[in-house]
Amino acid sequence: MPVSRAPGLRPAGLLPCSVALLALTACSGDDERPPAAPTGVTAQSSSATTVHVMWKRVKAAEDGETVEAYEVLQAGKKVKEVDADRTMVDIVGLKPSADYVFTVRTRDTAGNHSTPSRKVPVTTPAAPAEDSNPPTRPGPLRGEANGSRAADLSWTASTDDQRVVSYDIYQGNAKMHTVDGEETRTVLTGLRPGTDYAFSVRARDAADNLSPASAPLRLTTAQGEGGDGAETEDFRASVRKNTKDKAYYLDLSWTPPRTDGLEAEYQVYLDEVFVTTLAGSDDAPEGRERHTVYLGTEEGKTYAVRIRPRLPDGSWGAFSTKRTVTTGS
Structure with a gap:
């Protein structure tokens, strides 16, 4: 059963722990039990030099240690680390027309690492010639709520003097998802019932030029049975x-x-x-x-x-x- 500590409280006779405010746990110098590995890992080329990696959040370890960070590995070498509240990251500075294999591992507050997730291969597109022209703004964003916790979105493709490599989906100013440049529709899941959303989409080319954002699409998810399901x-x-x-x-x-x-x-x-x-x-x-x-x-x-x-x-x-x-x- 996971154990956390309130600030400033510790058992008598024990040395104080150096613990972050958002991950307060018992002293665990002898803890060696690793956390679970991330699941649902995906990798999508966003440009000739960028790959967008996503995964599912990991629960706390059975010994009470909380998740402190996620580490993204490329060919077994750590290339990025993010806090436990993030489940996506852009890996930048990659080579065009190159094959990569990414994995993600969890690190807990005791410093233990999970085994790496499943391997996810991805190939970056070829680098364009000198290119400072962004893609055109995606056509009207259309969509509707799919029940109480998902939304179906579609848009008209952007054009580019080279080619569109990917589309980024935003909720307000926060990027939620990335899809391949050949796709012009997606399904967003994990939404909140009975909630108003404003989504937009931006196109990205191989030179990392971003188009202007589409006009926002506003929609409201259904209430769902038995309330909005957004409370314990x-x-x-x-x-x-x-x-x-x-x-x-x-x-x-x-x-x-x-x-x-x-x-x-x-x-x-x-x-x-x-x-x-x-x-x-x-x-x-x-x-x-x-x-x-x-x-x-x-x-x-x-x-x-x-x-x-x-x-x-x-x-x-x-x-x-x-x-x-x-x-x-």
Whole structure:
């Protein structure tokens, strides 16, 4: 069961840990259990010198360590590292007309690495001659919500004096997805039910010139059955005392929001103050998430506890029902 610590709290007799605010965990100098490897890895050429790599978020390790970062490897050598809250990155400075193989691995807060993900091959296109002309603006972006958690998008192809290599899909100012330049449609998943979105698309050529953005397409996903599915349900919190270290631990459990198999991450608040982030999983036993947060050794201290999910589309879900617990009660 994953364990996280509230800020400034640690068991008596233990040395303090050097822990990032967003990944507060128990001291784990002896931890050697690796986290899970990323799944759903894809690689798409964005230009003659750029490849866009994407993957699915990884849950926390069973020993309580949270995910600290993802490392992108090319031919076994690390070429990029991103924080745990990111699941895509552009690899730049590559050679045109070259074959590459990428993998992604997870690193936890104890410094353990997962095994690399499956190998994903990709070939960059040929470099164009001197080219400073961007593609034309993509034609009108069309689309509609596909139920409560997806959207079908299509657009008219851009033109370029060389050729269009890829299209980037944006939600507001944030890039969400990249598709091949031969494609003029895509399906975006992991959206939030009952939510207003503004999507746009930009074309990119082999010289990394970007077209102007299309006019935004505004749409609203369906509410879905039983509400918008963007909040945790049946949230429970209880306190127990560990007889070994004489410390109190907060045991949390809840039913995750419905995100079509794409796991959320969660922020924990004590007395309305953010204390830690917990990584969700796509295979929670019995359909429930279970995590533990270290509270310290003080008896008779009362906490108001609630959580909220960060969803795959980057938006925040609603806060859970507030629960009140007291150590030693």
